Amino acid sequence: MPELPEVESVRRQLAPHLTGRRVDAVWWDPHPHARFHAVDRLAGRHLTAVRRRGKFLLLPLDPEGSGAALELVLHLGMTGSLRIDTDPARPLATTLSHVRARLELDDGAVLLFRDPRRFGRLSVVEAGRYDAVVPTLARLGPEPLSDAFTPQHLARGLATSRASVKARLLDQRLVAGVGNIYADEALWRARIHPASRRVGATRAAALHTALVAVLSAAVEREGTTFRDYQMVNGQSGRYAQHLDAYGQHGRPCRRCATTLRRMVVAQRTTSYCPRCQRI
Ligand SMILES: [Zn+2]
Incomplete structure (x- = not known):
């Protein structure tokens, strides 16, 4: 399972591709074991940052009118990985197996979520409100590379x-x-x-x-x-x-x-x- 260093590497690589981009369309695998929650709420929203907490990636979304601030919570699970497809002429999606979700961005790039064993998770939640949907995230201890960890x-x-x-x-x-x-x-x-x-x-x-x-x-x-x-x-x-x-x-x-x-x-x-x- 990817741990802090792996997820941090993914975060650093994703940030330049995703920050400020609008999600034009979302597709996700309707399989009953898939752990997707309210992913349809991504459509039409901008991703304002790519953050990490423990093994979770947190992508805040721009506020929709006066509604609550939302956040995409992404966990790679045991076998998940993310790829950015920037070449529409040779789409990666056609050569990769086990693609479980796809986010089409406003610059033409596509974010692909691969997950052979389906333990990964994509959830859209109200920012900071993790208890109901992602309880592990709600109870996380301090970041080990922060001053809070003594x-x-x-x-x-x-x-x-x-x-x-x-x-x-x-x-x-x-x-x-x-x-x-x-x-x-x-x-x-x-x-x-x-x-x-x-x-x-x-x-x-x-x-x-x-x-x-x-x-x-x-x-x-x-x-x-x-x-x-x-x-x-x-x-x-x-x-x-x-x-x-x-x-x-x-x-x-x-x-x-x-x-x-x-x-x-x-x-x-x-x-x-x-x-x-x-x-
Ligand atoms: Zn020894």
């Missing part, structure tokens, strides 16, 4: 829960945007066992430092490409070669050469070093 916040959050540290990182309420890849990476870097249920202030501070470092480095390299994740231009993120832990089980630890192990934590496959990362 070592104290992380330490307090970990101290008040009996869940494993990895489950807490994946939960989104303690900190937004972290998924399986960057949880494994940060825990390895901070030398914390993923299943650990007691993380004191010193280790929480190390984990804070590790999260910020790992996420910043991954944003800089436009994320990690794996399975279906692609950037808007169809290219790959470059963080994969920097992975120390995620998906590296069976390989030697880059710090101590012990073979990395795999276990299931919080229902997710987890790689860790049995020597560096003790409970």
